[in-house]
Amino acid sequence: MDTDMMDTIAFQHLTVRYRAAGRADAAAVADVSLTVPRGTVCAIIGPSGCGKSTLLKAVAGLVQPTSGCVTIAGEKADPKKSCIGFMPQNYGLLPWQTVRENIVLGCRIRHTWHKGRAEDEARLLHFMEALHIRGLADRYPHELSGGQQQRVSLARAFLLQPDILLMDEPFSALDAITREEMQDVFLGLWHEQHTTTLLVTHYVEEALYLGQKIVLMAANPGRIARVFDNPLSGSREQRSSQAFFEMSRTLREEIRTLRMQDETDEQREEERR
Numbered sequence: 001m002d003t004d005m006m007d008t009i010a011f012q013h014l015t016v017r018y019r020a021a022g023r024a025d026a027a028a029v030a031d032v033s034l035t036v037p038r039g040t041v042c043a044i045i046g047p048s049g050c051g052k053s054t055l056l057k058a059v060a061g062l063v064q065p066t067s068g069c070v071t072i073a074g075e076k077a078d079p080k081k082s083c084i085g086f087m088p089q090n091y092g093l094l095p096w097q098t099v100r101e102n103i104v105l106g107c108r109i110r111h112t113w114h115k116g117r118a119e120d121e122a123r124l125l126h127f128m129e130a131l132h133i134r135g136l137a138d139r140y141p142h143e144l145s146g147g148q149q150q151r152v153s154l155a156r157a158f159l160l161q162p163d164i165l166l167m168d169e170p171f172s173a174l175d176a177i178t179r180e181e182m183q184d185v186f187l188g189l190w191h192e193q194h195t196t197t198l199l200v201t202h203y204v205e206e207a208l209y210l211g212q213k214i215v216l217m218a219a220n221p222g223r224i225a226r227v228f229d230n231p232l233s234g235s236r237e238q239r240s241s242q243a244f245f246e247m248s249r250t251l252r253e254e255i256r257t258l259r260m261q262d263e264t265d266e267q268r269e270e271e272r273r
C-alpha cells in the first residue's frame with residue numbers, strides 16, 4: 001500500500017441518519033467528503049448539533065453510515081482492524097476503576113498492557129507526569145474535577161499509541177489558561193507519535209493552534225461549509241502573531257455568516273409550514 005495512505009481517514013459522501021421513533025429521520029450529517037492525511041491534526045468546528053460528534057463516531061464505528069462510507073488507510077473503517085483512541089465528550093471513564101486502571105484500560109482490551117513490565121510502567125508514568133495526574137493514580141473518577149477527568153481520558157488515548165486519535169472537545173472543561181497549557185501538553189505528546197487526529201472543538205483559537213486543517217461545518221443538515229489549510233498551527237510564536245489574529249477573525253466571520261444563513265433558512269422553513 002502507498003505509505004501516504006496508511007492511517008489516512010477519508011469520508012466519502014457520508015450521510016448518517018439516526019433512527020428516531022415517531023418522526024422522520026433527519027440527516028445528522030449529509031454528503032460529507034473529507035480527507036485527513038496521515039500524521040496530521042484536523043480540527044472540526046461548527047455550531048451545536050451540526051454533526052461533529054457524529055463524524056467521530058462514524059470513524060470509531062459507533063454509528064453506521066446511511067449512505068457513503070468512512071475509510072481508514074483505504075479500507076472501510078473498522079475498530080477491530082485499526083487501533084482507535086477515542087476521547088468522548090463525557091470522557092468515557094469507568095466509575096468503578098481507579099485513574100490508573102482507567103488509563104491502562106484501552107491497552108488491556110487490546111492486550112498490549114503487561115502489568116509490572118518496566119517498559120509499560122515507564123510509559124504509563126510518562127503520560128501521567130506529562131498530564132500532571134501522577135498523584136491521582138489511586139483515585140476514582142468521582143473524586144476528580146472535570147478537567148482532571150479529561151486528562152485521564154487523554155492519558156488513556158496516548159498510552160494506547162493508536163493509529164487514529166478522535167478527540168471530542170477535549171479541553172472544554174478547563175479554564176482558559178489551563179486550556180492553553182493543555183493544548184501545549186497535547187502538542188508535546190502528539191509530536192512523539194504524530195497520530196492522525198480528528199479534533200472537535202468550539203474554540204476558534206484552539207482549532208487554529210492545533211489543526212493543520214480546519215473544517216468548518218454548518219447545520220441543518222450537518223455538512224462541510226469550508227475547509228482551510230492552516231499554516232499557523234503548532235507554533236507558539238504564531239499564536240500571538242497578527243496573522244493568527246486575522247485568521248481567527250476570518251473564521252469567526254465565517255461562523256457568524258453561516259449561523260445567519262441557517263437562521264434565515266429556518267425562518268423560511270417555518271413560513272413555508
Ligand SMILES: Nc1ncnc2c1ncn2[C@@H]1O[C@H](COP(=O)(O)OP(=O)(O)OP(=O)(O)O)[C@@H](O)[C@H]1O
Pocket residue numbers: 018019020027028046047048049050051052053054055222
Ligand atoms: N443517538 C441519536 N439519536 C437521534 N438523533 C441524534 C443522536 N445523536 C445525535 N443526534 C442528532 O444528530 C445531530 C448531530 O448531533 P451531534 O452530536 O453529532 O452534533 P455536534 O455538532 O457534535 O453537537 P454539539 O456541538 O452540541 O456536541 C443533532 O441534531 C442531534 O440531535
